[in-house]
Amino acid sequence: MAYEPYTRDYDETYDEPTSKTDVPYNPMFVPDSVKTFVVILYRHIREKNVYEIYQMYEGSFHKLSERLFKDCPWPSVEAIAPHVDNDHVFCLLYQEMWYRHLYARLSPTLQHRIESWDNYCNLFQVVLHGVVNMQLPNQWLWDMIDEFIYQFQSFCQYRAKLKNKTDQEIALLRQYDQVWNVYGVFNFLQALVEKSMIIQILEQEKEGLEQFTATDGYDYNGGSNVLKVLGYFSIVGLLRVHCLLGDYYTGLKCLAPIDISQPGVYTSVIGSHITTIYHYGFANLMLRRYVEAIREFNKVLLYIMKNKQYHQKSPQFDQILKKNEQMYALLAVCLSLCPQVKLIEENVNNQLREKYGDKMLRMQRYDDEAYSLYDEAFSYACPKFITPSAPIYEEPLVNYNQDGYRLQLKLFLYEVKQQQLLSGIRSFLKLYTTISISKLASFMEVDEPTLRTILMTYKHKTHSVDNDGKIVSNADIEFYVNEDIVHVVESKSAKQYGDHFMRQIIKFEEIIGELDRVKMD
Amino acid sequence: MGRERETPRQQVPYTVEQLIAVNPYNPDILPDLEAYIHEQVSSQTYNLDANLCLLRLYQFEPGRMNIQIVARILVKALMAMPAPDFSLCLFLIPERVQMEEQFKTLIVLSHYLETARFRQFWDEAAKNRSIVEVVPGFEQAIQEYAIHALSLTYQKVPRPVLAEAINIEGLSLDKFLEHQVTHSGWVLEKGHGRGQLIVLPRNEFNHPDLKKNAADTIPLEHVTRIFPILS
Numbered sequence: 001m002a003y004e005p006y007t008r009d010y011d012e013t014y015d016e017p018t019s020k021t022d023v024p025y026n027p028m029f030v031p032d033s034v035k036t037f038v039v040i041l042y043r044h045i046r047e048k049n050v051y052e053i054y055q056m057y058e059g060s061f062h063k064l065s066e067r068l069f070k071d072c073p074w075p076s077v078e079a080i081a082p083h084v085d086n087d088h089v090f091c092l093l094y095q096e097m098w099y100r101h102l103y104a105r106l107s108p109t110l111q112h113r114i115e116s117w118d119n120y121c122n123l124f125q126v127v128l129h130g131v132v133n134m135q136l137p138n139q140w141l142w143d144m145i146d147e148f149i150y151q152f153q154s155f156c157q158y159r160a161k162l163k164n165k166t167d168q169e170i171a172l173l174r175q176y177d178q179v180w181n182v183y184g185v186f187n188f189l190q191a192l193v194e195k196s197m198i199i200q201i202l203e204q205e206k207e208g209l210e211q212f213t214a215t216d217g218y219d220y221n222g223g224s225n226v227l228k229v230l231g232y233f234s235i236v237g238l239l240r241v242h243c244l245l246g247d248y249y250t251g252l253k254c255l256a257p258i259d260i261s262q263p264g265v266y267t268s269v270i271g272s273h274i275t276t277i278y279h280y281g282f283a284n285l286m287l288r289r290y291v292e293a294i295r296e297f298n299k300v301l302l303y304i305m306k307n308k309q310y311h312q313k314s315p316q317f318d319q320i321l322k323k324n325e326q327m328y329a330l331l332a333v334c335l336s337l338c339p340q341v342k343l344i345e346e347n348v349n350n351q352l353r354e355k356y357g358d359k360m361l362r363m364q365r366y367d368d369e370a371y372s373l374y375d376e377a378f379s380y381a382c383p384k385f386i387t388p389s390a391p392i393y394e395e396p397l398v399n400y401n402q403d404g405y406r407l408q409l410k411l412f413l414y415e416v417k418q419q420q421l422l423s424g425i426r427s428f429l430k431l432y433t434t435i436s437i438s439k440l441a442s443f444m445e446v447d448e449p450t451l452r453t454i455l456m457t458y459k460h461k462t463h464s465v466d467n468d469g470k471i472v473s474n475a476d477i478e479f480y481v482n483e484d485i486v487h488v489v490e491s492k493s494a495k496q497y498g499d500h501f502m503r504q505i506i507k508f509e510e511i512i513g514e515l516d517r518v519k520m521d
Numbered sequence: 522m523g524r525e526r527e528t529p530r531q532q533v534p535y536t537v538e539q540l541i542a543v544n545p546y547n548p549d550i551l552p553d554l555e556a557y558i559h560e561q562v563s564s565q566t567y568n569l570d571a572n573l574c575l576l577r578l579y580q581f582e583p584g585r586m587n588i589q590i591v592a593r594i595l596v597k598a599l600m601a602m603p604a605p606d607f608s609l610c611l612f613l614i615p616e617r618v619q620m621e622e623q624f625k626t627l628i629v630l631s632h633y634l635e636t637a638r639f640r641q642f643w644d645e646a647a648k649n650r651s652i653v654e655v656v657p658g659f660e661q662a663i664q665e666y667a668i669h670a671l672s673l674t675y676q677k678v679p680r681p682v683l684a685e686a687i688n689i690e691g692l693s694l695d696k697f698l699e700h701q702v703t704h705s706g707w708v709l710e711k712g713h714g715r716g717q718l719i720v721l722p723r724n725e726f727n728h729p730d731l732k733k734n735a736a737d738t739i740p741l742e743h744v745t746r747i748f749p750i751l752s
Contacts, residue, residue: 182581186546245580246612250573286612287605389583407616411608418635449640452682456637459673463726465604471673471726478729481675483718489729502747509750 027076034075035083037064038094042084045134050218054137062315065101073102089132092123100147103154110172113155117179120148124188124230128195132226138217141226142269145233148188149240155180156386160401174393182388185241189234196231199257217265232258232265236276239283244386246408248283253467255280260296270307271316274300274323281330282383286412289464290338291474297331301348325355326381332356333377336363337419338462339426339476366420374416378409419461421454429477429488437484455481541574551578551585558593565658567597569606576613583615591618595627596653599634600662603669607631623652634663637670643688664688673726677710680717 037060044052065074077095084090099116102108108116123144126132159173159180178184193199204210217229235258242251258266260280267273277300284293304324311317331352335341341349352360359377363370385404391397421444428435428443441451462475478489535543537557540550554575561567572594579586591614598606611619611628618624626649633642642663646653653659667686671678684690689697698719701707708720721727 183546183548190546245577247573247577247609248612249569249609250577253570287609388581392584403616408612410616411611414632415608418632449685453637453639456670456674457635459726460603460635460637460670463603463673469604471603473726480727480729482677483679483712502744505747505750509747 025072027073028079030075030079030083031068033064033068034080037061038080039083042087042090045090045136048135050135050137053135054139057137057140058314061097065105069101069105071105073106074098089123089126089134092119092126095119096123096144096147099151100143103147103151108154110158110169113151113158114172114176114179116151117155120151120188121184124192127227127230128191130195130227133224135218135225136229138225138229138265139269139271141229142233142272145189145230145237146271146275149185149237149244152180152182152185152241153244153384153386156182156388157384157401159391160387160403161399162391162397163399165397170393170397173391177390186238189237189241192227192231192234193238194231196227196234198228198231198235201228202232202257213264216268229265233272236266236272236279239279240275240383243279243283243383244404245388246385246404248286251279252283252287270311270314270320274304274320278323278327279383281327281334282381285330285334286408287464288415288461289466289472289474290334291340291343291472294331294334294338294340294343297327297334298344298348301327301331301351302345305347305351328352328355329377329381332360332363333374333381336360336374336423337416338474340474364423366423371413371416374413375409378412379405382408418457422458422461425454425458426477429479429486432486433488433490435486435488437481437486440486452481455479455486537571538568541571545574548578548582548585551575554578555587555590558590558597561597562593562656567601569598569601569604569609572597573609573613576610580613580615586618588618588621592623592627592652593656595624596656596659599627599631599653600656600659602634602663602666626652634666637686639667639686639688660688672721672724675721676723676727677712677718677720679712680719683719 037056041053041056041060044056074097077091077098080094081087081091084094095116096119099108099112099119102112103116162170165173198212201210201212205212212228212232217225217232219225219228235255238254239251242248242254255276258264258276260266260276266276277296281293281297281300284290284296301324304320308317308320308324311320314320328351331344331348332355335344335352344352356377359373363373382405385408387400387403391400424444425440428440437448437451441448444451444454446454459475463471463473466472480487480489537550537553540553544550554571557568557571558575561572576591576594579591595607595610598610601607607627614624619628626645630642630645630649630653633639633645646663664687671683671686675682680694684694687697698707698709702709706722710718710720712718
């Protein structure tokens, strides 16, 4: 598969809003089908019928968009409000979808961006004040957080491209400097986490005092799931925003309340599942915790392979496929730096070989071509880094939207460079059980002191430090040096037979139980 | 009921940890975090979370960035090796700032440490005393990292290799070794003809066989699942 060149998100490709229809868009015109849609959706929301809400949200909304609003926005909220008792919260939800649709299909103007921010402020404020008494599908709540961060990132990209801005746009940007402000974004996510008490809920759940995961976050006692689940997804949101800023360590810290070694509410929505693991894996890659990254990428790629068929009709399908490809690229990077192929499931490995087999071989060589392959894979698969600060309007206006990406890429390639001699040393160590420093040095074409530094570099780079300061080995080859001799310890396949036998014992017991129940006549 | 006495309310000072916990995204704590870096330097303590929080605030408002403080944070991060803190900080520092001379030097120093080239590191550090020696405990922290890297790699390390890595020689090295023998379980041995060998304490990294035994154990929770069957 060929790499795509490094591209930003879709809103970049259209710089100017274009009207594609001949019939002028009348924001006050409400087609009958839309009227029916909002009336019924409103009713289901009032009746807390999550199933029907989900059908309308995932199905009808997209069908109507496809049919009637392919290249124009939905009717304005003022036009539909009379059909839904002018319900304040419903109108905020409608507008959220209205902007989401506009961002996805058309190109938002600065005015749109400002208004959408205001709408999020109003919506989240209502939720935070606890006046929302609804039960909404997890998919919808995830989409809100996901879109909120997407629009923030999109705004940062837009703002940082100063060169082609009109004087009017610059004036608006200066006037509305609080719009999509990074503090505002963080504070909303943080407030949702805190107000929802989700961290405490997840804590208490471990002790059996609370149910959250078991009910997928829904409240079956007449309450609302909105604040709780928004708080929960905001945890993932914080991970993502921190990754966009290059703060991987803090991002992972934010995610800590969610135990990703197990399924949870984050796996109840495929978009959330993928976003969580993608950023988790990426952050671990940047922290040199390769084994952890490999393990989680492997798991989620296997999951996507098995489940993507069920999402073919989903509006998120393209995104799923794109993240899938990006994670294969990241997996190829991880495995080139840390060749622990035994951690990879067979089907995932086959896919990986098909897509990156040849490139991975070339990445081992650490010549100029190898660097360009690392560069390519990173650029294709990295998050859309942002620069969160406002421009300095007094200075000559330049584009700084690529600054974040360039810095992260540079530092990543720096890391690759520091590890360039390790693949050579690996290939020799694999062949010996003992070898003298002098002999190995001559194979590597370096002097002995240099060889000793390479051996120590190998050890340092393959032993990461976890959050508690504990040393964790990522090493694919175990060795030690005794004075002037390197001893390689053959790594026996570390298969966990124990668990296998345990499972079989339980299985056999079940079979025996079944057999006992069979009555022979 | 007793009359409430009017005592001037004592302002309870928040610790910086509390400030970060409550307001991780509040620019008002920036001066506290800056003061905290000086405190970490003088009291030889370290708090990565606080320092990343400060760099993040600088990232949001580059106009408020204090270059000297960033330099202190980076030196402290070097001292935290083998943890990747130095990179974590660089990820947050704009490229144009990293172009400044003192940061270039620190990046070179970090590069030598990351690739275990201790000779070059100590030479370079000696040329840049003004940057690193303002932070007490610098030399010792790097020596600890060097010993860490050696302990991952060697069971027995030749004396000259150790001397180069920790930058101590001759009589001072003898003294240092004596101290390690009594306090850290180091053992001195005669090498094959040429001088001394230092036997470093065993760990699962320089004695990979130590780890093997631990790998194939089954956690108790898993065993409990078959208890009903066994009974």
